Amino acid sequence: MDKQEYLDLSKYTRIVIKVGSAIITNNYDIDEDKINQIAQDVSYLRKQNKEVLIVSSGAVACGMKVLNIKKKPDSVPIKQALASIGQPYLMSIYEKAFAQFSTNISQVLISIEDILSRKRFLNAKNTFEALFGLKVVPIVNENDSVAIKELMFGDNDSLSSHILNLIKGNLLIILTDVDGVYDKDPKLHKDSTLIEIVTQEEAWLKNLKGKSKLGEGGIVSKVKAAFIASKGGKTAVIINGKRKNPIKNLFLDKTFPKTIFLPKSYVKSKIYWINNCMSLGKLYIDYGAFESIKNRKGLLAKGIKAIEGVFLKGNVVDIMLDNKRVAKGIVNY
Structure with missing residues (x-):
C-alpha cells in the first residue's frame, strides 16, 4: 500500500487496542463509563467486519480499589498480589460492558515466556485464531502475578506490539491521556505541536519523557511500541483515550487528533518475532x-x-x- 492507503483506517481488518491504567481509572477509581465506551467502540468495529483484541492494564489498580489502597506500592510481590486480586474484578467490569452488545469476551494472560519460546508463541497464536473464529473479543494482560521481575514485559505497551504480530494484526491503537505525540510535553508547554505522521525514528523522539501514575509505561513506552509495529510492517496510532468514544471517532472523523506511525515495508511474522524477541x-x-x-x-x-x-x-x-x-x-x- 502507498501512504494514502495506510492512512485509510477502514482498510485494516485485525486490530489490537491497548488500554492503559490511566485510561480506565479516575482519581484512583475504576472508570466503568470509559470501559462501557470501549465496549461500544469495539462493537462498532465488529459491525464493520473487523476482528478486535484488547490488551488491557488495570489489574493492579483494581486490586488497589478492592483493598482501598490509595498509593501504588513499590514492592513487586505486593503489586503481583494486587494484580491477582484485581484481575477478576477488572474482567467482571469488561464482561458486564460487552454484555450490553451481546458480545462474549475471553481472558488470556500472557507471560514473556509465551513470546520467547517459538513453540509456545505458535500455540498462543492458535488459541487466538480459535477465539476469533468463535466471534469472541480476547482481552489480554500480562500474567503479572507469577512473572519473575527479570522476565517481565514491564509494560503492556511492549506486550501489545508482540501480540499484534502474534495474531497477524495490521493495526495497533494505543490509548493514552494526550492527543498523540508532541514535539514537547503538552502539559508543560503551551506551544507544543502535535506530530500527526511519523515515518522514521527521528532524534527528538528518543528524548521523550513521561510515565503514568498507576501504569508501568508512559509516552516513551508507547512510542517504542509504535516503532516496533511500524518497523515490522504494521501501522500504529496513538490517540487520546480520555476523549469520548475515542476509537469509534478515530474511524469516523478524519480530523480526529492522532499520531500515526506508518510502516516502511511488509515484514514476515517470523522475522518480526526474531527481531523483537529477547x-x-x-x-x-x-x-x-x-x-x-x-x-x-x-x-x-x-x-x-x-x-x-x-x-x-x-x-x-x-x-x-x-x-x-x-x-x-x-x-x-
Missing part, C-alpha cells in the same frame, strides 16, 4: 560460519567457537563475530 544467549562464530549465514545456509555446530547463556530449542540467540552482533537466530536443537 535473546537468551550468544553464539560466537568463526568467519566460515559467518559466510554461511550471509549465504543463508544456516549455522552448523562446527562453526561455533563459544556459547554464552542458557537457552532451549526454539529460543532466540545473538550471533556474535569478533564480539559484535551480526545476526539473530532461532535455536533448532
Whole structure:
C-alpha cells in the first residue's frame, strides 16, 4: 500500500487496542463509563467486519480499589498480589460492558515466556485464531502475578506490539491521556505541536519523557511500541483515550487528533518475532560460519567457537563475530 492507503483506517481488518491504567481509572477509581465506551467502540468495529483484541492494564489498580489502597506500592510481590486480586474484578467490569452488545469476551494472560519460546508463541497464536473464529473479543494482560521481575514485559505497551504480530494484526491503537505525540510535553508547554505522521525514528523522539501514575509505561513506552509495529510492517496510532468514544471517532472523523506511525515495508511474522524477541544467549562464530549465514545456509555446530547463556530449542540467540552482533537466530536443537 502507498501512504494514502495506510492512512485509510477502514482498510485494516485485525486490530489490537491497548488500554492503559490511566485510561480506565479516575482519581484512583475504576472508570466503568470509559470501559462501557470501549465496549461500544469495539462493537462498532465488529459491525464493520473487523476482528478486535484488547490488551488491557488495570489489574493492579483494581486490586488497589478492592483493598482501598490509595498509593501504588513499590514492592513487586505486593503489586503481583494486587494484580491477582484485581484481575477478576477488572474482567467482571469488561464482561458486564460487552454484555450490553451481546458480545462474549475471553481472558488470556500472557507471560514473556509465551513470546520467547517459538513453540509456545505458535500455540498462543492458535488459541487466538480459535477465539476469533468463535466471534469472541480476547482481552489480554500480562500474567503479572507469577512473572519473575527479570522476565517481565514491564509494560503492556511492549506486550501489545508482540501480540499484534502474534495474531497477524495490521493495526495497533494505543490509548493514552494526550492527543498523540508532541514535539514537547503538552502539559508543560503551551506551544507544543502535535506530530500527526511519523515515518522514521527521528532524534527528538528518543528524548521523550513521561510515565503514568498507576501504569508501568508512559509516552516513551508507547512510542517504542509504535516503532516496533511500524518497523515490522504494521501501522500504529496513538490517540487520546480520555476523549469520548475515542476509537469509534478515530474511524469516523478524519480530523480526529492522532499520531500515526506508518510502516516502511511488509515484514514476515517470523522475522518480526526474531527481531523483537529477547535473546537468551550468544553464539560466537568463526568467519566460515559467518559466510554461511550471509549465504543463508544456516549455522552448523562446527562453526561455533563459544556459547554464552542458557537457552532451549526454539529460543532466540545473538550471533556474535569478533564480539559484535551480526545476526539473530532461532535455536533448532
